[in-house]
Amino acid sequence: MTEEQIKGCADGVLIAAIRSSMPVSALYEQLAEECAELGKAALKRARQLRGDNPTPVTEAEANEAVLEEANDVLNCLSLLNLRDVPRCHAKLVRWVNRLRCTGRL
Secondary structure, eight states, rough: OHHHHHTTTTHHHHHHHHHHSHHHHHHHHHHHHHHHHHHHHHHHHHHHOOSSSSSSSSHHHHHHHHHOOOOOOOOHEEEEHHHHHHHHHHHHHHHHHHHHHHHHO
C-alpha cells in the first residue's frame, strides 16, 4: 500500500494492520512511552502557565505538545482495547463529587 492509500483507510483498518504487525507486549511498551511523553508535555505546559519556572516554550507550542502526546496515548489505548467510555463517565462523576464535597463546586 502507498502512503496515500494508507491515509485513506478507516481507523479500524489501520488499527487491525498495527495489531497484526506487533505483539501486545510491544503495544504496552508503546503506551508506557507515550504516557511518559504526555507527562513531560503536561509538566512543560504547567510551567508555561505558572511562569514561576520559566521555559522558552510558547503557549501554542506547549498546547500542541500536549495535544500530540494525548492523541498518541489515545491511539495506544484503542490498539489495546482499553478505551472504556462508561468507566470514564463514572470517574468524571467521582471527580465532580470530590470537588462538591470539598466545597470547590
